[in-house]
Amino acid sequence: MSTTWIMVLSCVFLAAGAAALVAAWLVGRRAGIELATAANDRHQLLERLAAGLAHELKNPLGALNLNLQLLEEELTASGALPDESADRLHVISSECRHLEEVLDNFLRYARKRTLVLEEVSINRIVEEVLTFLRPETSRVGIEVRTHFQEMLPTSTADVALLKQALMNVVLNAIDAMPDGGSLTVRTLALQGEVSVAFADTGAGVTPAARPHIFEAYFSTRKGGMGLGLAITRRILEAHGGSAVLDNPPGGGCTVTVTLPGLPRSE
Ligand SMILES: Nc1ncnc2c1ncn2[C@@H]1O[C@H](COP(=O)(O)OP(=O)(O)O)[C@@H](O)[C@H]1O
Ligand SMILES: [Mg+2]
Numbered sequence: 001m002s003t004t005w006i007m008v009l010s011c012v013f014l015a016a017g018a019a020a021l022v023a024a025w026l027v028g029r030r031a032g033i034e035l036a037t038a039a040n041d042r043h044q045l046l047e048r049l050a051a052g053l054a055h056e057l058k059n060p061l062g063a064l065n066l067n068l069q070l071l072e073e074e075l076t077a078s079g080a081l082p083d084e085s086a087d088r089l090h091v092i093s094s095e096c097r098h099l100e101e102v103l104d105n106f107l108r109y110a111r112k113r114t115l116v117l118e119e120v121s122i123n124r125i126v127e128e129v130l131t132f133l134r135p136e137t138s139r140v141g142i143e144v145r146t147h148f149q150e151m152l153p154t155s156t157a158d159v160a161l162l163k164q165a166l167m168n169v170v171l172n173a174i175d176a177m178p179d180g181g182s183l184t185v186r187t188l189a190l191q192g193e194v195s196v197a198f199a200d201t202g203a204g205v206t207p208a209a210r211p212h213i214f215e216a217y218f219s220t221r222k223g224g225m226g227l228g229l230a231i232t233r234r235i236l237e238a239h240g241g242s243a244v245l246d247n248p249p250g251g252g253c254t255v256t257v258t259l260p261g262l263p264r265s266e
Contacts, residue, residue, distance in 0.1 A: 051110040065096040115158040123148045129166045141180030153261035165235035168228035176202025194261040199254040
């Protein structure tokens with residue numbers, strides 16, 4: 001079983017590496033918030049460094065996981081895998097997958113991407129995101145209502161990224177209404193901008209949590225990674241837009257994303 005132990009040790013080293021890079025980045029991030037500009041530069045540098053490290057860790061981690069699975073299959077086939085060892089291999093394999101997920105999410109947040117821009121209809125993009133998530137909203141009993149403004153100006157956007165940004169918002173609304181509710185989605189054009197408001201009937205955000213919800217790695221959800229809204233805001237800002245959250249007086253939560261609209265060609 002010495003191969004197994006090599007795997008185990010490799011996992012431990014990779015886990016320690018991944019934890020160290022996230023910790024280093026978090027420390028840098030706190031410093032960046034507290035110490036304005038100079039620290040802000042350091043924060044960006046650390047983020048770039050952590051992204052490089054995360055990228056380097058991803059491939060060996062994937063290879064490790066694959067080899068673990070092959071090892072398990074070989075040992076099972078040769079009858080040399082006692083139940084206890086099989087359980088251990090499962091634990092290692094699921095921790096590897098968790099680490100891969102952590103790294104993937106961090107890279108999605110930190111990666112500087114060149115936007116692939118095209119002229120888009122926001123109504124259509126929103127419709128596609130809602131259709132994609134319909135099985136999930138239906139499963140938890142969420143009624144989705146849409147009020148799409150007709151003749152909405154088009155925008156320029158990276159479709160894949162914009163969908164990801166909107167999907168994070170809808171996924172949060174789903175998380176906020178585990179026993180069902182309603183999600184009202186409204187598109188609107190105002191002063192050259194196009195906005196989409198997602199209003200849910202969940203529990204809303206507590207005053208203590210509210211200043212932090214767009215921060216990376218802030219989550220009040222069990223098992224939440226805390227990157228969804230940070231990614232959404234980054235994507236919107238890269239498009240020259242914004243993302244804000246309100247707690248309307250009637251309860252629930254409204255997240256509004258705004259993008260520059262294109263002037264209408266006559
Ligand atoms: N629709 C919502 N209703 C209530 N709270 C929300 C909503 N959307 C976001 N939040 C709050 O913002 C936090 C951060 O959200 P997010 O960045 O997507 O991370 P995660 O979903 O992993 O917790 C959530 O943990 C929750 O506290
Ligand atoms: Mg989320």
